[in-house]
Amino acid sequence: MSKEDEEKIPKRMLIILAAIEVMRELGGEQLTLELVARRAGVSKGGLLYHFPGKEALVNGVVETLTNSFEADLEKRIGADQIRSGKWSRAYIESTFDEAGAGNDIGTVLASALFLNPESLNGIRSAYTEWQRNIENDGIDPVQSTIARLAADGLWFAEMFGLAPPDKELKQRVRDELLRLTKEEK
Helix, strand or coil: CHHHHHCCCCCHHHHHHHHHHHHHHCCCHHHCCCHHHHHHHCEEEEEEEHCCCCHHHHHCCCCCHHHHHHHHHHHHHCCCCCCCCHHHHHHHHHHHHCCCCCCHHHHHHHHHHCCCCCHHHHHHHHHHHHHHHCCCEEEEEEEEHEEEEEEEEHHHHHHHHCCCCCCCHHHHHHHHHHHCCCEEE
């Protein structure tokens, strides 16, 4: 990112982006406020103005990534022309698009779990809401839940390198899960 681009981004977001970078590259155990401040180009005092400690920083990162995922869901739901299954399809598409290389949220969640399991309370609440929406999506709630859990399983397999499917099989799985979301109750 150029210096000019950095100047356009609010300091709080620069700090969050720097924390994501540290977590992705070094893991949560290497996350220090000094390192994040240096990477963000702010003083430690500047970081502490926005985040009074490491726990607050990790919570801010998790909240930001959760909000970003939710915004992507809402955008996809709004663009979907089929009435039933919108939530389920949006969740599958967002999850598949997030899975694999460059997946910041997976790395951050693993780091957050290591640093402070309670920092995941916000995303746990979001998942509860997402699941409720998926179950009440106008399609069979069992099928929509199977599709959600399968999408999550792919995401975890790719995040941890647990025999993720190749690109062709991944696409076929995605297509099948999306097919499940188009069958009315």
